[in-house]
Amino acid sequence: MPESTQIHEALGVFDKTTSRWGRITMIIGLFFSLAAPAYLVFFSGLDIELSGIFAAFAALAAVFGVIWIVEPLTYYPILGASSMYQAFMIGNISNKLLPAAMIAQSTIGVKPGTRKGELASVAAICGAAAVHLTSLFIFVGLLGTWLVSVIPADIVQTVQLYILPTVMGAVLIQAIVSQKSPRAAVIALVVSLIVVFVLSPLSPKMALFSTAIAVISTAVLAWVLRDRQKTEVAERAAEETPPEGPVY
């Protein structure tokens, strides 16, 4: 079918462009982010021992090492391949980029995990990046030093301490409504309750992996316990629609 070849080609071009330029821009970003400390360590005249840096890095790796690998694994199914290179450079993924992608998908009525959903999330993350870069540039870069002197300390403290629960409360409701899958929501609730109130208190190490454990178990259980009738209908429909996966 010529039409499906055309779709294939268009998606192939999109995948190639985003993976090539996503990687190139991320490597350049990586370079700039490492150049700053490299300058301080090697050229600024400060006495910073390399052995001290290794020790600090080892201490970090002990705490975060597994997260470095688990986080990309956790966000991949939600973001899709193309957005991965955006998300891990722009940062603040769970509190800013995931909500942005989800709201965009539900505004135009597409699902995560589909190619339309992927394009919507790419565009949404671009929009979020535009807003974020602008507000950082103006309020932190240009006005930051002045603002720090006028914003009352207790307001800054409230925001710092409680921003995560305020974002998550609202975003969770939006996610449940937009997914229209009460079954998955109930599974997520039960799994998260167990992870937060039973597993995490057992050891602090466990708490670090709570997001990954909950996300992976919810995904697996939602798949095992899926509404088979509904997904079978969707499956048959999917065979007739354009390829949803990466096409090369």
Next chain:
Amino acid sequence: MYLAAAVDNNSTDILAVANSPFLWACAIGVFLVIVIQSVIYMKAAQVAAPHIGMTHQEIKTSFRAGAISALGPSLAVVLVAIALLTVFGTPAVLVRIGLIGSVSYETAAAAIAANSAGAELGGPTYTQAVFGLALAAMSLGGAMWMIATLILTPLLKRGDSALRKVNPAIMLVVPGAAMVGAFMVLGLGELPKSWIHVVAFGSSAVIMTVLMIIAKRVDRPWIKEWALGIAIILSLVITHLATRV
């Protein structure tokens, strides 16, 4: 060297090195790279969209929805970033807290690094040399995330394609469930911290529920887009009042 006058290992005048021109140049570099990436991605999305039955308008709407919903979270990050300006200086705050990482991770990383040198962030032991060490550790830690992304994404993509061929329904169920699971555990994880966290989470969830019901009743899609910002600001006000009880 041009910094020589200001550089002193034992000085606690962090900002003399933290706001140096070279660090500013690196921060601007990261900004520009993200701008360029976004332009390339937007173009690619717009080119591909019509071929899979999406209009340019839908791409534009997604961009706008993403932008508006980022307002609330973005301003929150800005506020916290401002609070940390005196600790890390403007360029490091822009790159580490504002971009790439997140407040909680980067501050934890800096604190761990300072501790490994027997110092503390912000105290009399927080010298220029300790700042350099903390920035190096934060940057290396952040780099690990990027490196993991660069290595894992192509691998996952291959696995993903294979999976979709075997069973296309898996992608109808798994991504959505993973997303709800992520928000659920991140949200519930806040509850045991204190009763004010419960107030923050609960008030925000209630406000969002009300906004969603209103949006549905009056059929105004813009409410959905602005809902997150409204819910965050209102529930922060409620939470702030709760801290004074």
